[in-house]
Amino acid sequence: MTEKIVLIGAGSAVFTRGLIADLISRRTDVVLGLVDTNVDALDVAERLAAAMVDNKAAPIRIEASTDRRDILPGATTVVCTIAVGGRRSWMEDILIPRKYGIYQPVGDTIMPGGLSRALRMVPAMISIAEDVLDLSPRALFFNYGNPMSAVCRGVRKVTGAHIVGLCHGVNHVARFLARTLGVDPNDIRYNAVGVNHLTWFTELRIAGVDVFPDLRALGKRKLAELFDDDGNPTELTGRIDDNPFSWWLLRLFDAFPAVLDRHVSEFFPSFFARKGSYFGSTLGIERYSMEATIERGDLSFEEMRAVAHGDGELPDSFFDRSSGEHEQVIDIVDNVRRDGAALFSANLPNRGQIPNLPADVIVEAPAVVDGSGIRPVQQEPLSAGLIGTFCRPIAAVETVVEAAVEGSREKFVQALLIDGSVPDCRTAEALADELIAAHSEHLPAFSRGPNTESDP
Numbered sequence: 001m002t003e004k005i006v007l008i009g010a011g012s013a014v015f016t017r018g019l020i021a022d023l024i025s026r027r028t029d030v031v032l033g034l035v036d037t038n039v040d041a042l043d044v045a046e047r048l049a050a051a052m053v054d055n056k057a058a059p060i061r062i063e064a065s066t067d068r069r070d071i072l073p074g075a076t077t078v079v080c081t082i083a084v085g086g087r088r089s090w091m092e093d094i095l096i097p098r099k100y101g102i103y104q105p106v107g108d109t110i111m112p113g114g115l116s117r118a119l120r121m122v123p124a125m126i127s128i129a130e131d132v133l134d135l136s137p138r139a140l141f142f143n144y145g146n147p148m149s150a151v152c153r154g155v156r157k158v159t160g161a162h163i164v165g166l167c168h169g170v171n172h173v174a175r176f177l178a179r180t181l182g183v184d185p186n187d188i189r190y191n192a193v194g195v196n197h198l199t200w201f202t203e204l205r206i207a208g209v210d211v212f213p214d215l216r217a218l219g220k221r222k223l224a225e226l227f228d229d230d231g232n233p234t235e236l237t238g239r240i241d242d243n244p245f246s247w248w249l250l251r252l253f254d255a256f257p258a259v260l261d262r263h264v265s266e267f268f269p270s271f272f273a274r275k276g277s278y279f280g281s282t283l284g285i286e287r288y289s290m291e292a293t294i295e296r297g298d299l300s301f302e303e304m305r306a307v308a309h310g311d312g313e314l315p316d317s318f319f320d321r322s323s324g325e326h327e328q329v330i331d332i333v334d335n336v337r338r339d340g341a342a343l344f345s346a347n348l349p350n351r352g353q354i355p356n357l358p359a360d361v362i363v364e365a366p367a368v369v370d371g372s373g374i375r376p377v378q379q380e381p382l383s384a385g386l387i388g389t390f391c392r393p394i395a396a397v398e399t400v401v402e403a404a405v406e407g408s409r410e411k412f413v414q415a416l417l418i419d420g421s422v423p424d425c426r427t428a429e430a431l432a433d434e435l436i437a438a439h440s441e442h443l444p445a446f447s448r449g450p451n452t453e454s455d456p
Contacts, residue, residue, distance in 0.1 A: 004077070011042060021318060021320065024058040038066075045308075072135040078139045089439055090117070093112070109196065116439065120443060126155055152362045166332075193365040198390070198393065332344055339371030343377070344374075346374060353366075353378065354387075392419065403415055
């Protein structure tokens with residue numbers, strides 16, 4: 001059987017490039033369907049894909065359309081990377097809360113930015129899921145779009161589609177910990193459970209030997225470097241790779257958080273959200289600048305456009321098997337098709353991955369992948385402290401999914417209050433109204449304007 005992989009949101013050109021590099025390296029017959037409602041973004045993705053395939057004479061046939069229903073029939077794997085409203089809407093998710101004194105370093109998962117993004121993403125992904133069930137019901141179905149937990153929960157709750165959420169964050173932090181410990185990342189084994197962008201490493205092993213004591217000792221040394229005897233940050237804390245909050249959390253919870261300070265800080269809004277105070281700098285501005293993130297995304301797309309249109313050489317680096325958002329999906333598909341046996345980090349409904357959390361909430365934890373599909377691995381209960389870090393985010397996700405599906409302003413306000421970064425009810429209502437107004441064209445449940453599916 002020839003694999004037909006459909007990528008919805010192909011205008012995410014960096015993801016598309018990485019996915020094609022993975023497919024080329026395998027030298028297997030594949031049909032790759034590219035879908036994006038943004039004509040310009042789709043054109044860049046299709047041209048870039050064709051150039052890479054031609055350069056390596058790879059056995060990959062490319063199809064492309066702005067209408068996913070043209071491409072979905074016959075799909076064996078569907079991968080979604082959409083970002084409704086793209087980077088411009090993402091920036092509004094950051095700038096509008098700033099007017100209310102709320103600062104975010106990412107704003108794609110939780111806090112007002114992540115909750116606002118959920119209003120746009122959940123209905124769009126439900127619509128995609130309905131088409132997948134209609135036109136390719138047996139396809140493996142993966143989501144990379146944020147907010148991961150809200151998207152996967154909304155799709156499963158409304159459609160019943162067996163969507164699986166994938167994120168490279170756990171892999172990224174595993175490599176970070178290996179480098180920090182001075183070991184080969186290929187040699188490290190671990191257990192990491194939680195919710196997307198707040199996933200706790202509770203076990204680390206090398207060649208069967210528990211190295212968590214080494215991590216604890218390293219954490220103590222890190223904290224001694226980063227803070228003086230009075231708990232004040234030292235000058236070292238100005239370095240981008242310090243992650244002082246993550247090392248502090250390791251000391252407090254005896255577990256290490258993924259995905260480091262940039263994401264993890266958003267799950268503790270009472271510490272950082274108001275005024276954005278982060279160890280002597282301002283989150284989202286001086287530290288983890290959102291303006292710089294958006295600018296890098298724009299520049300990256302323009303570089304892709306130049307290569308796609310033949311205005312630049314096709315770099316050899318485009319074909320490297322690099323780490324990134326794309327890196328797990330083809331390995332997972334291969335293990336299913338070949339009846340392999342491997343562990344991957346996956347976002348799935350809770351079926352014992354975290355026994356002391358409610359069933360069906362979306363959790364990120366190890367899953368076995370083999371010929372029978374993708375099955376979660378049951379874990380031991382987590383400590384009360386770790387469970388406490390999930391309760392508010394899970395409640396906010398459950399509430400914002402209902403708000404997105406129902407078009408409920410009141411439930412959006414509730415979600416903002418539950419999240420904990422908004423100081424009072426009046427602020428929550430004013431912020432909700434401004435975010436809804438700013439994104440009205442992308443909120444089909446609130447108004448009947450158009451929505452988009454790409455983030456070039």
